[in-house]
Amino acid sequence: MAKHTQLFIDGAMVPAGGAHDLPVTDSFTEETFATYRTASALDVDTAVAAARRAFQGWAATPPPVRIAAVRRIAAALRDQAEALADAISREVGMPRKLAARIQVGAPIAAWDMYADLATDFGWESRIGHSLVQQVPSGIVACITPWNYPLHQITGKVAPALLAGCTVVLKPSELAPTSAFLLADAVRQAGLPSGVFNLVHGNGAEVGEALVRHPDVDMVSFTGSTRAGRHIAAVAGGDIKRMALELGGKSASLVLPGADLAAAVKATLAGCMLNSGQTCSATTRLLVPRASLEAAEGIAQALLAGYRMGDPSDGATRLGPLISKAQQQKVQGLIDGAIAAGARRVGVAADLPAHGFFVPPTVLAGVTPDMAVAQEEVFGPVLVLLAYDGLEDGIALANGTDYGLAGAVWGPPTPHTLAAARRLRAGQVDINGAPFNPAAPFGGFKKSGIGRENGRFGIEEFLEPVSIQLPA
Ligand code: NAD
Secondary structure, three states: OEEEOEEEEOOEEEEOOOOOEEEEEOOOOOOEEEEEEOOOHHHHHHHHHHHHHHHHHHHHOOHHHHHHHHHHHHHHHHHOHHHHHHHHHHHHOOOHHHHHHHHHHHHHHHHHHHHHHHHOOOOEEEEOOEEEEEEEOOEEEEEOOOOOHHHHHHHHHHHHHHHOOEEEEEOOOOOOHHHHHHHHHHHHHOOOOOOEEEOOOOHHHHHHHHHHOOOOOEEEEEOOHHHHHHHHHHHHHOOOEEEEEOOOOEEEEEOOOOOHHHHHHHHHHHHHHHHHOOOOOEEEEEEEHHHHHHHHHHHHHHHOOOOEOOOOOOOOOEOOOOOHHHHHHHHHHHHHHHHOOOEEOOOOOOOOOOOOOOOOEEEEOOOOOOHHHHOOOOOOEEEEEEEOOHHHHHHHHOOOOOOOEEEEEOOOOHHHHHHHHOOOOOEEEEOOOOOOOOOOEOOOHHHEEOOEOHHHHHHOOEEEEEEEOOO
């Protein structure tokens, strides 16, 4: 078992001064395969101080130099792609083959995409007699979740570094390996000391210490709405800049005349990806009442294809959840929905002998007010809901506290696009159009504040400053 006792601060690996060794669990074998020593309060201070010392120099570094550094990080990560896929698959439970593509290949490509976007970004422009400069926000605390660990880290650290900010990263304590390997990539890339710093630890101690730190200018947080609300209150008390990427309860709205089979298949796939542990998962399938029975039949036939098993087995489609606690929470929401009158479509598949599994689940007989139709489940659970007429369908789609993503299915007419425009969600796909990493991503309502991805992601870490020039 690998015992990690170091943090990356001021350009070097240094011993962590915290009191605990946090275990990292293989979600299939249920065994601890690594531990990470937590940072002490002093370590957090030291990391922030290093980021502060490095800030002026890095902010003044010409963009082409910062861009070249980011490309070197991408190259060093690429050399570690196998180790990253192994670790993330064990931590999170995503099938290894899929993890290599989605959890590793895509984020590494995103480092290069951000570098490309920064190349012709337009750091300065003129408005009349004003010179408008894009200036880095300062010292950024990046706090990330476990579900797509490298992807979430990339969506913050790459654009922040390109913008000229310096960073202290605190990754999820449940999936810290990507951050550990990133620190090594930063070291190999030869960034100036203090530009990127890594501290390990849990949210309540180490995360909170970063958010409260008076010398942190901005908090970029991705995680639950529960933690986000608390972080927003703390950071808001200090008027810190903040970007919050929080939970979701995304709808897939099937309009009359849509290809129902394609809609059900893709919605179920979007819901089951990463065993439902995806913030933008399409977890509510909304169909015209007349199509409800047909949709249920299609979903039932597809469920058998979600074979649970060992994530390292190429035939596995559905891995375990991240932890025992998550498994119990998700099973509890399913049981609660059934007690409240919902019905499981088909029968629950047998669980493997070990691993934090929940069987792929589709629930019918659900009403919009049930917890399972309103709360983020973060497990492999799709709810079927019927609607009566377009207005009802749009109201149902928008009828939760969240507004992160959504999907619309319909004939290729302006009517379908018009329906998509009415969803109060940051990213909406029509008829299964694929994810676009250059397009903005983020939430309305309790799904968050701000946008990541593409040039919007870089703008998050910049402040416009205007200098009025004399005639
Ligand atoms: P979480 O909120 O429990 O933890 C996220 C991170 O915040 C972790 O690093 C944790 O240690 C830290 N944290 C927790 N409490 C803190 C505090 N008081 N102060 C500072 N840091 C604190 O979330 P999670 O369980 O790791 O991730 C799952 C959640 O993340 C889901 O709700 C999911 O929807 C959301 N998510 C959102 C997006 C998005 O882009 N909107 C993407 C991925 C995940």
